[in-house]
Amino acid sequence: MGKHNATVFLYIDEEPDPIAELQTPIVFNLDTTKLTDGEHTLKIIxxxxxxxxxxxxxxNVRNGPIIHLEGLSDQETVNGVLPLMLNAYDTGKNQSFIIKGSENPRTIPVWVWIIALVFAAWGAFYLVTNFSL
Structure with a gap:
């Protein structure tokens, strides 16, 4: 290599041995599939x-399936029996068009029900007041 290039050493987490020793400039593909899911550190010297x-x-690495839990939040205080909806699915990163979370069934939020009920009540009021015999 030329005398104007630097040498870089790549370390993952607290490993004593580098995962790569490279001459710059270079494009390096970091394979995260060899790492566990969770927090990691890349140190470049x-x-x-x-x-x-x-x-x-x-x-953060998240190669495993996405886990979605409905019915219990982090640090929530609970009692009794809790009905939990649990789902795990792959993100399908190999596809070109993804609607994130589309595979995950979710309950309809309360605010949607309120808007639907208000609209239905208004519609009923309108029909009764304008079309009564």
Whole structure:
């Protein structure tokens, strides 16, 4: 390589050995399928002559299926029997068009029911007042 290129060492989390030693400039494909789901750290150390640089990047990996839970929130105080709706599905990242969460059945929010009821009540009022015999 040329004398104007730096050498970079890539480390994942607290591993003592680098996952790659590369000459810059380069495009490197980080394979996250070899990492567990959760928080990770990418540490990049660059060396150019007797100088050294450091960059640390925190990132989350989620290769596993998405888990959706309805009926219980994080840090919620509960009692009695809880009906939980639980679903796990893959994101289908290989497709070009994805409606995120479309595979996941969800209950209709309360505000939608309220709007529907108000509209139905208004419609009934309108019919009764304008078309009564």
């Amino acid at each position: 660059s060396k150019f002559g007797n100088k050294e640089g450091l960059k640390i990047i925190h990132f």
